[in-house]
Amino acid sequence: MKSFFTRLAFTIFCGALLVSCSSPQVSQYAAEKPALDLSEYFSGTIDAYGIFTDRNGEVKKRFTVLIKASWTVVEGKKVGTLDERFEYSDGTKQTRIWTLTEQSPGNYIGRADDVVGDAQGQLAGNALNWTYTLALPVDGTIYNVQFNDWMYLITPKVMLNKAKMSKFGIDLGEVTLSFYKR
Template identity: 80%
Template structure:
């Protein structure tokens, strides 16, 4: 009887853990939040961003700034945005990433960049955008494919906050925190 109880308890705990691990916010829960985020409006012109990368213990490993120049046009009836990002890191290194964002339907986007593996998937509702993608991240001469779960929240017409969790094989590696300021 005790053996049966132990196996049943273990099964319940494991199921609960798996359910909690898969749970998280859904972008639709932000549908009524204001101000409403319009990607083609916010990411147009020049945007400055200020960020940190923290490891899973919360220690700041890198600080950085990003200068973003963004522009949108309509191609084949779809909004297409180009975000040209220039990163300057606290260790003196620099990086460039150019995103192409394509609105698939209202609230649904895909994004592409040279160091993104496949397409980034974006879901938008209200003031929030959730991006999920795999980044080919160079670390000490080796490229790692790291998953990002990226949340952006428009706070005011000029300010957006961003928190991205990084993981590999389901294990959290750290977080990137950014604040965007639209000029």
């Protein structure tokens, strides 16, 4: 009988551990307002301000982003182009051009030159979750880093973004951004 209770306690502990480690699902934000319409928010000019923090929370980089965004309809699907111009606090500059395609309501695929494969996006309510692998240059070497990227529309003009970076399941740091739609 003692063995039964030991196994039961172990099973309950493992179940609780799995639940505590689970990630939020975008569907849990479905009722949140204001509702995010990706093609509406990312249309025109958007300014973004961000930081990269390492796994200890130390700010390693600060940056600004100027985004020029537009949408068209191709073969019945909404297709967006986000032209992102980064400027880092050390004076370096970078450009990333995203092509976003709505696959079905709330489901998107994103592509960019430094994204390995397709970024997968899910939207519900005021939240958007992107998961993708970015080919990140560091000191002359390219590392494929996984991003779990969450965006939350706060007002029709303001969106906050928090992205966790990892490699082989090991936390590398976070990117935090605030977007302001002009």
